[in-house]
Amino acid sequence: MKVGERYGIEARNHEHHHPPYVGIYFILVFLTLASILISQIVHRQKAPAYVFSISTVKALLIALFYMHLKYEGRWVLAFAIIPLIIFALVLFALMPDVVPYQKM
């Protein structure tokens, strides 16, 4: 018997939530088709902002519902968010390397 089960803690951690997975899948497919369409009709300067925004919405849907982050406790959330903060710092640190290209 696991330690958690022995103390009834395991049961609390395994309250599984099952959002409508198939419905979310169709939203993801729709958003994918929308981003393909937008990339074809929107001006190339503006297209990245739209399609990467759509990608972020899709990533959030997967993280929240398929990876169940919407239902996780603060421990798992912390382990998911801390790398994202470091990732944001990396992004910020890389910016000076690419900005000069815009001036050339």
Next chain:
Amino acid sequence: MDEQVRVLDELEKEEYESVPVPFQKLGFWVFLGGEIIILGGIVASAILFRLSYPGWFKSSEHTNVVIASINTMVLLTGSLTAVLAHKFATIREWGKVQLFLGLTALCGFTFIGIKFIEYSREIHHGFVPSAGIFWMFYYGITGLHGLHVLAGSLIILGVMLFLRKKKLVEAVENAGLYWHFVDIVWLYIFPLFYLT
């Protein structure tokens, strides 16, 4: 002897209550955290480069949007089957778990097969990694991602075999988490190299 067991039980209880999450899951999230920083950093550097490099669009016109769109659907379908496998694992329907894990692995191998066809077409047209900075980013990032898809597929297969010996919901959940992470990375690679 009874006293020793009681003391050990108390220690175990205190340890568990201090971190009220299954240790396998927490460990797996630590691993995923490392992956987010590594893969995320690489993809982010390419996105930043794309936003400031005017020649990117001309090169990305040579990649095949249709093939990549099919591959995107394949990965999304794999995510759906992976999460359905987890859903059925929580209600102990192990036959369906095996089925959906098998479908997820199939999606992974299909993705890799399609990617190989895509690579061979591009190389045939002279778009090798040394053809330009876009193609260096392209082969480096999609290659690294492809390795992750392969690893994810093998993990899913491994869990399928493991379930014959022991039925563990956590194993199905963690394998699915890895798959979803690989899927999320592709959601940024797809527009980066094919749509913008």
